[in-house]
Amino acid sequence: MKTGTKTNIVVDWIKEQIKLGKWTPGEKIPSQRVLADDFSVNRSTVIAALEQLKADGIIKAEMGKGTIVANDTWSLLASLPRIKETPPVLPADSGIIDLSKGELAEDVFPDGYLNDVIGRLSGNINSxxxxxxxxxxxxxxxxxxxxxxxxxxxxxxxxxxxxxxxxxxxxxxxxxxxxxxxxxxxxxxxxxxxxxxxxxxxxxxxxxxxxxxxxxxxxxxxxxxxxxxxxxxxxxxxxxxxxxxxxxxxxxxxxxxxxxxxxxxxxxxxxxxxxxxxxxxxxxxxxxxxxxxxxxxxxxxxxxxxxxxxxxxxxxxxxxxxxxxxxxxxxxxxxxxxxxxxxxxxGLYEQHFKYVRKELLKRRNHAASSLQRHLSNLADWHIPNGGFFIWLRLKQDISIKELYAEAANEGILFHPGSIYTGGASRSIRLSYGFAGPAQFDEGIKRMKKLIIALSK
The missing domain is CATH 3.40.640.10 (Type I PLP-dependent aspartate aminotransferase-like (Major domain))
Incomplete structure (x- = not known):
């Protein structure tokens, strides 16, 4: 398990204690040594978790008391995850291979498609x-x-x-x-x-x-x-x-x-x-x-x-x-x-889609070839007739949560099936609408290695 993942486990557990009312505002939390022993982690992992909680305004260091619970209301609610395991929003140039995003990439659209329409409105809006x-x-x-x-x-x-x-x-x-x-x-x-x-x-x-x-x-x-x-x-x-x-x-x-x-x-x-x-x-x-x-x-x-x-x-x-x-x-x-x-x-919308469908079809077909080339022995899937999602089910009984964490550490994002089912799932959702064909192929190649490693 990566250090970042261990840190998150400690953070989530402390939040849960406060949420359940086991630790109240003003109460001193266990020492770094006790927490490190309880979770079987290094003290550096605990320190990183406590620093994150301080940044969120949930705990604070107070002279003579040590580290105490600072707040159990808005700060805690704002910091709680709304959707478990949902990838963060990242800038397009972050180097991340994003196979999770449910939208079309900018290069799927015709050049200047939006400026042309906005230009028609220029000078025609009075209020x-x-x-x-x-x-x-x-x-x-x-x-x-x-x-x-x-x-x-x-x-x-x-x-x-x-x-x-x-x-x-x-x-x-x-x-x-x-x-x-x-x-x-x-x-x-x-x-x-x-x-x-x-x-x-x-x-x-x-x-x-x-x-x-x-x-x-x-x-x-x-x-x-x-x-x-x-x-x-x-x-x-x-x-x-x-x-x-x-x-x-x-x-x-x-x-x-x-x-x-x-x-x-x-x-x-x-x-x-x-x-x-x-x-x-x-x-x-x-x-x-x-x-x-x-x-x-x-x-x-x-x-x-x-x-x-x-x-x-x-x-x-x-x-x-x-x-x-x-x-x-x-x-x-x-x-x-x-x-x-x-x-x-x-009628520009329908005309616009003649171009968009042509570009999206290329991505869909490339994604299908990439999956067949790299994952044909490891997963089952159905290639859709439209949209930009492929629902892929792994043949190996591995932890999708671990695969998600390992893939994120490798710079690859996807959606675990569990966030769509509310329970355990061996499925993942991939999108071919946002990542370019070369990125999609590279992401699937890396995921193949991770799946094989987790299967051993």
Missing amino acids: LGYEERTGYEPLREAVAGYMTRQGTPVSPSSILIVSGAMQGLQLIASGLLEHGSSIFLEEPSYLYSIQTFQSRGMSLAGIAMDKEGLLTADLETKWHSKKPGALYTIPCFHNPTGVLMSETRRKEVLSFCAAHRLPIIEDDIYRELWLDSPPPPSIKSMDVYGNVLYIGSLSKTLSPGLRIGWIAGAEPVIERLSEIKMQADYGTSSLSQRVAAEWLGE
Whole structure:
């Protein structure tokens, strides 16, 4: 075990004692020698851990008392990890091979693609005041036109502009879903959506998947034993598995949910990232009862920094969600909404994707070749038809936590499967959308060595 890992273990244990109330503010903590003996580590490791805790404001040295607990409220809460084992955000030139990031690299996009659109707006903006509660009207009209062209007819009045898909989920969870209800979702599922629902006091019921998406039979079984709240699904190029739900399965899911009055949240932010052929029609497009709330976003396909997403649903629901959003932030950025309207309203978005898909396809194919070359005897995986995630399952029964730590020390980042399942997993999520082909290949080569070493 690396020194850094040992230090983190000591840090986390001390935080846990304070969190549980075993050590209270003003209480002296055990000496460096005692801690070193308890953890069977060098005193230098303990000193490094204590220095980190002092920097976080959790402990402090006090004359005549030694090292004491300084705070057990905001400083402790701010320092606690929200998602275990999630890689840190690092600058692009850090030398890290990032196979974890769920976004497209800048060099996937055409040169100057964003400046051209922003340039069109120059001189045409007279003010940037608050927009309507549901969002900038030309943008809602553009989104409605775009969705209609994609086969999901909606009206502008049925759309709420939000600051990214995550805000959409948060609004739905806080404004529409009942505390203590069950959220049915694919297992594994997107880690941030898991946290959103759990933070609202909802329980999660994982639904098994196959190559066509979530299994309706398992949904029916779980539905009978839970207090239903809603079904949350990512049918297009699912995160983290990359699975594309078939049209037949979409119809099955919609039929079951309509019959049992189970609302559906369709997270469709990866739809435009298809590489081999367009995906099936959205679940929303088949919904005649207003049972589906649809979430779309430009964050994965155009620019995360724009923070533009939308919810499409029945008008009374959109009105309710817009009231909650106004209480939260008083509206999404006016400038971002205008940029997005320019993209979607002129059909530039669809044109833009002809280039992006071509570049992303090269990365997907290169990733497939790299995995086959280096890991064919060590893991199993499925190459997706779109998106940028590959869900890889190791054949060896090794600790993914140790592999993660060793890989991070080697400058390679990936997502352990456990953060998507909430428990032990022999799977990892790799992204080919951010790291370049040469970087991806180098990262997989190094990971192969680590897997072999941990298998011995």
